[in-house]
Amino acid sequence: MLRSALAVAVVAGLLAGCARQEERVTQRPGSAAQASVQSAETRICLADLAQTGSTFRLLPDRDFGAGCEQRGVVQLDGVAGDAARIALTNLGPVTCPLADKAIGWARFGVDRAARQILGNGLAQIETFGSYSCRNVAGSSRRSAHSRANAIDVAAFVLTDGRRISVKDDWHEGSSEERRFLRIVHDSACKRFGTVLGPEYNAAHRDHLHLEMSGNAFCR
Ligand SMILES: [Zn+2]
Structure with missing residues (x-):
């Protein structure tokens, strides 16, 4: 009540x-x-x-011109996990719908997978950020990052301090670490419009690109 x-x-x-x-x-x-x-x-x-019990605040709309803008964006600092708060590091403004998807993924996709596969809950998600006024690599098309509509996820830190990164552990990690990374990648594919990881190309060898737009494009 x-x-x-x-x-x-x-x-x-x-x-x-x-x-x-x-x-x-x-x-x-x-x-x-x-x-x-x-x-x-x-x-x-x-x-x-x-x-969702997350920690966030609304940020002002900003138009940078040239197709780059932040509209309806929030600063998301933490997500309520099943047992504890999950911190998000280095994350800039993200659109509210993207934050909503990321919250569900962190809690139901990543935190629970960490406990089931690695024996400890998720304490932190390290990111390479969200907003960046730039084109999709090798094209003249604006990236979803130019509208704060994509997040680049680099690593996960568990409650016991263990750190699993896309760069070091996607190919080289223990069998359970590799399994964990593939499961969180797959669960991202069920939530976001576009998910790109190390199997997509060399530009994504060290992070998972999670984007709102797209229609279940999962690599
Ligand atoms: Zn990206």
């Missing part, structure tokens, strides 16, 4: 924060209609995030 009342209070607080955000953003000339539509989506998404 107390817990659900607390959740409602948190959501109400977020919505109030979101409304202030909308007010401020819509004062910018020419962006009113777009900002208010997006804020309605963001508002629903933020309410969903609050339900």
Whole structure:
């Protein structure tokens, strides 16, 4: 009872924060209609995030031009796992829907796989970041990173301090570490639109690229 009342209070607080955000953003000339539509989506998404018990805050919209922007983005610092908080390191702004997917993956995909396969829960996910104004390597197309809509995951740290990285352990790890990495890769494929790892190309030998867009493209 107390817990659900607390959740409602948190959501109400977020919505109030979101409304202030909308007010401020819509004062910018020419962006009113777009900002208010997006804020309605963001508002629903933020309410969903609050339900997960994660630690995050809404960031202001920013347009960098040349197809690079941050809209409806949050700073996600931690995820509530089954037993303990899971920290996320080096992660910049991510779109709210991407944060929502990442939270589900961290808890139900990675934390539980770590306990089942490696005998310890997940303490931390190390990332190479999220937002970056750049093209897809070798193309003239903007990367999902240029809209804060992709995360590059480099490594996982367990509650006993053991660290499993994509770079060192995808090919060279123990059989259980390799199995763990493939299982978290596969569970990412069930949640994100595009997942690229070491089997895709040399550019992804040291991380998993998790992207909202795409239709179950999993390599
Ligand atoms: Zn990437």
